[in-house]
Amino acid sequence: MSDPKAGVEKPLPPDHDHWLVRPRTIAVLWIGFAIVLGLTLVPDLLIDHHAEFEIEGTIAFGAWFGFLSCLILVFGSLALGRILKRRDSYYDR
Numbered sequence: 206m207s208d209p210k211a212g213v214e215k216p217l218p219p220d221h222d223h224w225l226v227r228p229r230t231i232a233v234l235w236i237g238f239a240i241v242l243g244l245t246l247v248p249d250l251l252i253d254h255h256a257e258f259e260i261e262g263t264i265a266f267g268a269w270f271g272f273l274s275c276l277i278l279v280f281g282s283l284a285l286g287r288i289l290k291r292r293d294s295y296y297d298r
Contacts, residue, residue: 242268 224230246265256262 249265254262
């Protein structure tokens with residue numbers, strides 16, 4: 206005969222936090238991600254860039270250009286959303 210509670214998880218006590226929401230874990234993750242991002246910039250210092258334009262030869266060009274492009278896309282889409290937004294009752298005529 207099978208146990209009816211075999212696949213049921215026991216509820217966690219109210220004072221138990223998931224490991225991803227603990228402040229110490231969040232701090233360790235931020236520090237770890239910052240270190241990894243910093244380490245990805247090290248090879249950029251060691252490579253001789255053959256840039257087509259002068260700005261392409263700057264340190265971490267791909268990183269800051271990608272970040273700036275992402276910011277422009279996000280804020281541009283917010284502005285476009287405000288322009289194109291309609292009232293909730295727009296189609297209820």
